[in-house]
Amino acid sequence: MENQKYNNEYRLRIRDLKDEDKPREKLALHGVGYLSDEELLAVILGTGSKKHNAIELARNILNIMKKECNHMDISLNELMEIEGVGISKASKIIAALELSKRLNIRKSFNEYTINSPNSVANIFMEELRNKLKECFYILLLNTKNKIISKELISEGTLNSSLVHPREVFKQAIKKSANSIILVHNHPSGDVTPSKDDIQITRRLVETGKIVGIQVLDHLIIGDGQFLSLKEKEYF
Known part of the structure; x- marks a missing residue:
């Protein structure tokens, strides 16, 4: 009743x-x-x-x-x-x-220190694993590897026109970042880097040397897995 x-x-x-x-x-x-x-x-x-x-x-x-x-x-x-x-x-x-x-x-950023590729993957894994488009992000870090911000640079198939050094480093310079980490997803779930992935990474690493902002790594996020281009010595 x-x-x-x-x-x-x-x-x-x-x-x-x-x-x-x-x-x-x-x-x-x-x-x-x-x-x-x-x-x-x-x-x-x-x-x-x-x-x-x-x-x-x-x-x-x-x-x-x-x-x-x-x-x-x-x-x-x-x-x-x-x-x-x-x-x-x-x-x-x-x-x-x-x-x-x-x-x-x-809130997580304020309490989070980046000390390994796994610590970066923990931030992005759930957000990116089911995305139907490729999304390219950068993490801006200070001198203590604390996160300043996370910036979405582009959505769509990764190529040099979508991921231009000017757009990548504009926010990093504006927010006085000491270093950055590149992150994007592969909707297929396969984290094997493409030729474009490798070329874009090397281009951004060289640009970072010129402007004085180090590119620490580039992570590819797949379905429950990730790959660090730095660990695999692609740059």
Whole structure:
């Protein structure tokens, strides 16, 4: 009977609930830690749909997201396929997920020292292993090998036009980096470097010598594996 009462209550409109049961009022009264996942998402959504109140809609969205292999990478279009989710609600969810990822990355960066290729791979492995396009990043490091920032340079098949030394070193110079590490993924999962990978790496290493910013390594991320061009002595 208690479960039935609970379920019936949550089929009401949010405004018909007691103040202590409304997500926003509950947050204000007790703090964010008292809210369930669906209540937190309901606060972000703001409103429900024609068929469901905000909590019910949030529950439906979370159930679908949990079925994804990497729910943090769900797309705007995938969210809009869920009944009751239009571009406004989908955009709010995407923005919240992206903000969460960025804040977590920044927190990790502040506590993280780069001391091996494996320490770099740990940062990028989950993010890049399922990407359908090649993404080329640089890590900017200070004199103590602490991360200053992570910069996306290009998306698409790696070639010299996409990865130009000017674009690679612009942010490094602007942010006074002492050294950089190059990172990109192979959507095929195979981490064997291509001729372009090797040529671009050597070109950037030489440019780094000229501008006084050392290229420490270039990592290729695959499906659960990585390769260090430095360790394999490609440069």
